[in-house]
Amino acid sequence: MSGININYTFNIITVLTVVLAWSVIAFFTYRIYKKQMVKPKIWKILIVILAGLFSFSIHWKMFNALIEFAVLPLGVWILYQFLRRKNGRWQVYRPYAWLGFFANYLFLASTLLALPIHEVIYPKDDPTTYIANLNDASLITIHPSGKEASLDKETLLNELPTLDQEGVDSIQWYEDTVIDIDLNEINERFPYQLIGTSPKWGSGLLSMIYIEADGKGILLSTTNEQLYFRAEKSVIEEVEQK
Amino acid sequence: MKKRLWLIVIGILTLAVLAIIYWFYFSKPTSFPTNGRLIEEMNNSFPSAAASEIQDTISVDDHNVLVPFISKNDDYSLSYWVWKRHKWRIASIDTTGTPMLWKVDRNHPSSYRVVWNIHPEDQLSYAAFYLRKDRGYHIIKGIEHYEPGVQMMTEVSFEEKSYGMFQLSEEWAAFMDSLSEFGAAKQEDTFYYRFFPEQYMSIGWIPYDEQHHEAYPERSVNGSGFSNEKVYLDYLRILDESEIEISKQE
Numbered sequence: 461m462s463g464i465n466i467n468y469t470f471n472i473i474t475v476l477t478v479v480l481a482w483s484v485i486a487f488f489t490y491r492i493y494k495k496q497m498v499k500p501k502i503w504k505i506l507i508v509i510l511a512g513l514f515s516f517s518i519h520w521k522m523f524n525a526l527i528e529f530a531v532l533p534l535g536v537w538i539l540y541q542f543l544r545r546k547n548g549r550w551q552v553y554r555p556y557a558w559l560g561f562f563a564n565y566l567f568l569a570s571t572l573l574a575l576p577i578h579e580v581i582y583p584k585d586d587p588t589t590y591i592a593n594l595n596d597a598s599l600i601t602i603h604p605s606g607k608e609a610s611l612d613k614e615t616l617l618n619e620l621p622t623l624d625q626e627g628v629d630s631i632q633w634y635e636d637t638v639i640d641i642d643l644n645e646i647n648e649r650f651p652y653q654l655i656g657t658s659p660k661w662g663s664g665l666l667s668m669i670y671i672e673a674d675g676k677g678i679l680l681s682t683t684n685e686q687l688y689f690r691a692e693k694s695v696i697e698e699v700e701q702k
Numbered sequence: 703m704k705k706r707l708w709l710i711v712i713g714i715l716t717l718a719v720l721a722i723i724y725w726f727y728f729s730k731p732t733s734f735p736t737n738g739r740l741i742e743e744m745n746n747s748f749p750s751a752a753a754s755e756i757q758d759t760i761s762v763d764d765h766n767v768l769v770p771f772i773s774k775n776d777d778y779s780l781s782y783w784v785w786k787r788h789k790w791r792i793a794s795i796d797t798t799g800t801p802m803l804w805k806v807d808r809n810h811p812s813s814y815r816v817v818w819n820i821h822p823e824d825q826l827s828y829a830a831f832y833l834r835k836d837r838g839y840h841i842i843k844g845i846e847h848y849e850p851g852v853q854m855m856t857e858v859s860f861e862e863k864s865y866g867m868f869q870l871s872e873e874w875a876a877f878m879d880s881l882s883e884f885g886a887a888k889q890e891d892t893f894y895y896r897f898f899p900e901q902y903m904s905i906g907w908i909p910y911d912e913q914h915h916e917a918y919p920e921r922s923v924n925g926s927g928f929s930n931e932k933v934y935l936d937y938l939r940i941l942d943e944s945e946i947e948i949s950k951q952e
Contacts, residue, residue: 600873602852605949630839630848637837637851645950648837650850655876666887668880670850679848683888686847 471664477570512560530564606651623689731785770865793933797925805934811878819865821921
């Protein structure tokens, strides 16, 4: 095992919908260009579209995604100030500037499209979404109450599809663990961490995975929430003390 | 004809500039300076170091060297050297020898080193280093979170030499890697996490004397420091045994 950890995760759905949005922009750019009598330089068109994108927008969070709703076409105004000085120039570039502004809504649509698709392909309550590949997986003991133990890959693989999801009872867990704040005899409920696993390809999902002391509980911290699963059999093996 | 000549001149100049840039920034380090040179350079750039005796030169890798030394005031000190811009340069000098975390390559915890140079008068026999993260819980908008408490330990002997260095174990590095990757992903993902503070991990240590009692390294904690180049050094806090969790006996 080397120290270098190449764990490149990316969200393939977002990549695809953004590519789709840009293709639509390219299509409309081509339509406008074909209709024009005076044809501007291509690189100037690109700059005008990018500048047109610039806007004042309202941000809010919905379905764990950041939604940006463009309101004021700031880029279009700035371009107008620059381009109106020469007669007829604004007429040539205006459709591209507005196309840039409307591209904001295209990207919004692509976000709204990506969300349900991502949800269907990568179900968020399925542990196999986060733990898809165990080839480089291993167990580390992160608390002195944990024994020296190793991962039982085969059992984990068998258990993964049939895990039972249960509620995260955070306060109860904490209070069961820290009974007396002055006492430093403490058994951590989750003294192991599962490392080296990969999520489903293209999901772009990262998580921290903790294993319960009895080896049967899996606590998954995702970037949005925590999921707790119970297995029938322990997924760890205690290492014999020499 | 003239045009072609110009092209050749420009081509040669570009090559020369590229060669100089390569030599300046990317060429292999030359051999490490002699002890005499090291002392001279340290005392020139930071007179309070008052270096008088180099104890050792410990290579971390081709580009980073730790040099423990003793000063004229009998301080057991540490200096950090890096190969940069075609020269061995002093990155930092610290006249206290209290343990520090040297983040050699900040993005890769497996490159991190714990370094120290403890004064013999402190009579430390060994130390326990702890990687810790607080246990906690929180409920936001009905979503419950439980953060397991983390505590990993490594023991290091101070008996043979006053100074030393160790690389973080694979387990420590793996934990820190996963934590920092996850932290970066969370920041990208939502602004929901801004509502509560991130739980950071930290490394601390407990010094012990020969009788296995907690000790305080009086002589090694006071001093002054100096930094020249960008170098990431974290001070490691001395912990109290009462802060350490132990397994409950069933």
